[in-house]
Amino acid sequence: EDKVVQSPLSLVVHEGDTVTLNCSYEVTNFRSLLWYKQEKKAPTFLFMLTSSGIEKKSGRLSSILDKKELFSILNITATQTGDSAIYLCAGIGTYKYIFGTGTRLKVLA
Amino acid sequence: DAGVIQSPRHEVTEMGQEVTLRCKPISGHNSLFWYRQTMMRGLELLIYFNNNVPIDDSGMPEDRFSAKMPNASFSTLKIQPSEPRDSAVYFCASSLPASGAGNQPQHFGDGTRLSIL
Numbered sequence: 368e369d370k371v372v373q374s375p376l377s378l379v380v381h382e383g384d385t386v387t388l389n390c391s392y393e394v395t396n397f398r399s400l401l402w403y404k405q406e407k408k409a410p411t412f413l414f415m416l417t418s419s420g421i422e423k424k425s426g427r428l429s430s431i432l433d434k435k436e437l438f439s440i441l442n443i444t445a446t447q448t449g450d451s452a453i454y455l456c457a458g459i460g461t462y463k464y465i466f467g468t469g470t471r472l473k474v475l476a
Numbered sequence: 477d478a479g480v481i482q483s484p485r486h487e488v489t490e491m492g493q494e495v496t497l498r499c500k501p502i503s504g505h506n507s508l509f510w511y512r513q514t515m516m517r518g519l520e521l522l523i524y525f526n527n528n529v530p531i532d533d534s535g536m537p538e539d540r541f542s543a544k545m546p547n548a549s550f551s552t553l554k555i556q557p558s559e560p561r562d563s564a565v566y567f568c569a570s571s572l573p574a575s576g577a578g579n580q581p582q583h584f585g586d587g588t589r590l591s592i593l
Contacts, residue, residue, distance in 0.1 A: 401581055409480075409567065409584035410519075455519065463532065464509065464582065468518035 369394045371458045373467035381475050384446050388470045390456035391438040394463070400432055400439050403455040405469070410455055413441070446474045478502070480585035482568050488591045494556040497588045500549055501570030509582060510543055510553050511567040519567070525551065558592045565589050 374389045392400065399417045403410035414423045416432035416439060423430050427446075432439045443450055453469040481500040489495060501508050510522040523533040528545045536543070540559070545551040555562055569582035 403584075408586040412581045412583065415581050457519075463524075464521060466511075466519040466521075 369458070369460060369463065369465045371456060371465045371467040373454075373456055373470050375470060376468070377471040377473070379473045379475065380446055382447055384474075385442065385444045386446060386472065388441040388443075388454050388456075388472070389438065390440070390467055392456075392458035392465070393437065394458035394460045394465055396461045397434070397437075397458060398461075399459045401457045401459065401464070402430055402439070402441050403457070405453040405455055406451075413454075443472075446472075448474050448476050450474050480568055480570050480583055482566075482585035482588050484588055485586065486589045486591075488593065489558060490593050491559050492557045493592075494554065495558045495562075495590060495592075497553040497566050497568075497590070499551045499553070499568030499585060501551070501568070502583055503549070504572065505570035505583070506548070506573050507571045507580075507582075508545060508551050509569045509571075510551070511569065513565045513567060513587070522553070558590075560592045563590055563592050 371392045380386055399415055401415050402413040404413055414430045419432055419434040427444045430441045451474045453471050455466055455469045457464045457466045483498045506527050508525040511519050512522055513519045522535045523543045524531050525545045541555055543553045565587045567584050567587045569584045571580040571582045
């Protein structure tokens with residue numbers, strides 16, 4: 368059965384800390400892995416990772432995929448209160464998008 | 477450019493009633509997805525359409541749930557009769573056609589928060 372597991376389930380840090388969020392996957396005919404940020408409403412797209420070992424960066428956020436070990440990490444450096452959200456990862460198979468239950472990040476001022 | 481538009485934003489109704497959720501995907505997107513999100517189970521795919529045709533409805537919980545996509549710009553998710561355990565946030569998402577390198581990221585609507593009393 369396809370599954371995506373995220374850890375930790377929740378995390379509380381202080382502003383300025385660096386956090387690493389983990390995502391492991393078992394997805395049939397795996398194609399890509401996506402990271403989303405969900406605040407109060409809709410998940411918003413962060414990264415799409417298709418190739419192993421190539422880091423993608425956007426400001427203080429970065430992510431990398433390891434297709435041999437079947438996992439991805441999302442790093443956030445110098446965290447800010449605005450980073451507080453649920454971070455979701457999703458593995459994409461032939462057409463299925465399998466989401467993890469998310470990591471709930473709380474950044475304290 | 478308008479994103480995915482869902483209506484209503486909130487729905488509160490009594491069990492047994494019919495509920496219809498609506499979605500307008502982003503223009504040009506040919507894939508449409510309906511998800512249900514709860515604290516316990518996270519984001520679950522209910523059904524996926526490609527070019528208005530249902531491709532996979534294995535996530536639809538039971539016969540009380542049905543979905544249609546009569547044209548490229550409109551889809552509905554219907555629950556009849558509704559039950560309290562259907563209470564959740566229902567998201568619609570759309571994406572561009574898949575490329576050779578992999579599938580496209582999905583763009584989500586703001587969701588419909590459904591409460592069945």
